[in-house]
Structures are given as structure tokens and as C-alpha cells.
Amino acid sequence: KQEVTQIPAALSVPEGENLVLNCSFTDSAIYNLQWFRQDPGKGLTSLLLIQSSQREQTSGRLNASLDKSSGRSTLYIAASQPGDSATYLCAVRGSQGNLIFGKGTKLSVKP
Amino acid sequence: KAGVTQTPRYLIKTRGQQVTLSCSPISGHRSVSWYQQTPGQGLQFLFEYFSETQRNKGNFPGRFSGRQFSNSRSEMNVSTLELGDSALYLCASSFGGRTSSYEQYFGPGTRLTVT
Numbered sequence: 377k378q379e380v381t382q383i384p385a386a387l388s389v390p391e392g393e394n395l396v397l398n399c400s401f402t403d404s405a406i407y408n409l410q411w412f413r414q415d416p417g418k419g420l421t422s423l424l425l426i427q428s429s430q431r432e433q434t435s436g437r438l439n440a441s442l443d444k445s446s447g448r449s450t451l452y453i454a455a456s457q458p459g460d461s462a463t464y465l466c467a468v469r470g471s472q473g474n475l476i477f478g479k480g481t482k483l484s485v486k487p
Numbered sequence: 488k489a490g491v492t493q494t495p496r497y498l499i500k501t502r503g504q505q506v507t508l509s510c511s512p513i514s515g516h517r518s519v520s521w522y523q524q525t526p527g528q529g530l531q532f533l534f535e536y537f538s539e540t541q542r543n544k545g546n547f548p549g550r551f552s553g554r555q556f557s558n559s560r561s562e563m564n565v566s567t568l569e570l571g572d573s574a575l576y577l578c579a580s581s582f583g584g585r586t587s588s589y590e591q592y593f594g595p596g597t598r599l600t601v602t
Contacts, residue, residue, distance in 0.1 A: 410591065419577055420593040465530070473543050474520060475591060477530040
């Protein structure tokens, strides 16, 4: 059974810092991995999608990597801003087709 | 291009009642999935529909059901509501079915409170 773990559960950093969020999964047989952002009480916003054949994806200040063999992904956020404060969720899509989510990392960027 | 829309956004129901939630996917998307989000369990998969057929189902009791119409709009129904059904219900759409690698896009969710 696929399990997704995100570390740390919460993170507080000063504005301008570069930071890394971690995601690990137990079964390497995945179609893709998606990183999402969720603001309080809101839906999920897709940040990056990495297909199983890819090693990384970049969008603006965000870079996500995928190491399928070790069951790990990282989300790198450069030059963090207060507007980046949110919960970041990692999800893998396996053979059953549905997304399996981690519990998320709650990020707080202090001005 | 309009995103995924969900109605209603908020609902308050009493134990024992039933509720129907609606989801309209992004135009052209044929797959609709439903997820339940609670503080304790996080995001859990309910079911997925593709071309009006249920393609996959999560580990939820039979009180949770859904359907998809020919225009890809989907509804989910929860009968005999329990306090534990209080949650944010999220709908996601994508182009393809369960074997595809397409990105999933989520709606704003329906906040259901059961009293």
C-alpha cells in the first residue's frame, strides 16, 4: 500500500530564505508526482507535475525533483516571500489512478 | 478558460439527512475525482468517474456514492449523514482516465458541516 510522508510538518522561515520541502513515498511504481499549494479553507492549486520519466520540473522560483528509485521528491522554493505562506502537499499517482497525498508541510514566511 | 467549479460552497446538515454535491470540470476534461479532506485523516480518495463510468473507488462506506453525466459534470451523494462526515469535499478534473499521466486540477471545495 502506497504511503506518502512529508517532512517537516511545519516550517517557519524569514523572508528571502531558500527552503526545501521533502516528500517520500513507499512504492516507486508511480505515474507521476504532483506538488500542490493550499491556502486556509481553500482548494488545491497545482504547482508542479513531474512525470515518472522526468527528474525535475521548474516554474519561476519553484523547482521540484523526483528520484523514483529512492522514493523521494523535493520542492525547492527560492527567495521565499510572505505570500508563499500556505500548506504544501505532495501527491503521487499510482497504478490505481487516484492521487495519494501526504499530510502536508505548513509553511510560514515571516516579513 | 474556467476552472473546476463546485456547488454549493458551504452546507450545514443534520445527522441522518442526505446531501448532494456538484462538480463541473474544466471544459474538455472527461475525468472527475472526488476527495474528502479532514484535519485528522488528510486528503482521502473517494471515487473517480471517466466517461460516465466509475473507474476507481476508495475505501469509504456505501453511503457515499456518485455519478457522472454525459457533459462530464459529476455529483456525489452522502446518505444518512454522520458527524464524522463533516469535511471539505474536493473535486478534481483531468483529461484522461486512471492510466493517464495528466495533471489534476482541483475546485475550491464544498465545506460540509454535520450537526
